[in-house]
Amino acid sequence: AQSVTQLGSHVSVSEGALVLLRCNYSSSVPPYLFWYVQYPNQGLQLLLKYTSAATLVKGINGFEAEFKKSETSFHLTKPSAHMSDAAEYFCAVITISGGYQKVTFGTGTKLQVIP
């Protein structure tokens, strides 16, 4: 079984402040971890992914995430928030079983950036 928990359904930060979106996972086998961003009325866009190589993963738009196995976490950060970062962010855990993906998404965190 696998699961994803995103702490905080809504997060507000000031423009220029640090962004920290939390994701904890549970998996009985080594997972792949993803962060996706969703803008209003659009599909999900990949921000970054962890696939068992480097534990610190850099993504698009200045975002990065660190895989911490001991804490079962994959938190998303950005040093300085921009107005265009306002969106909903989803963490996902993927495991491979029988040659196909087993996918579980978190419930999402809506990021508000205050000017």
Added chain:
Amino acid sequence: EAGVAQSPRYKIIEKRQSVAFWCNPISGHATLYWYQQILGQGPKLLIQFQNNGVVDDSQLPKDRFSAERLKGVDSTLKIQPAKLEDSAVYLCASSWGTDTQYFGPGTRLTVL
């Protein structure tokens, strides 16, 4: 490279009516996924195809939902009959094997 295409983008129907959604994946992607995203929730996987075969439909409400992927390319998802609780965004995604999933823009379904 063209992305995942979905149509229609919006659909409004009465309960007990039927509806169908279409998805065309990225060229060459053998794996196709359908998700249901209810407002305020994360996407929930409904069904996964590898080529034209189903590999996971454990969360598909089979009494009213069906999906097919003829010829291993595009796919349709059907709901018959629709219920109020089926109001959601239906997302299609595709991947090359077990690699990264790429999502389409989604179809927003409203059931009245």
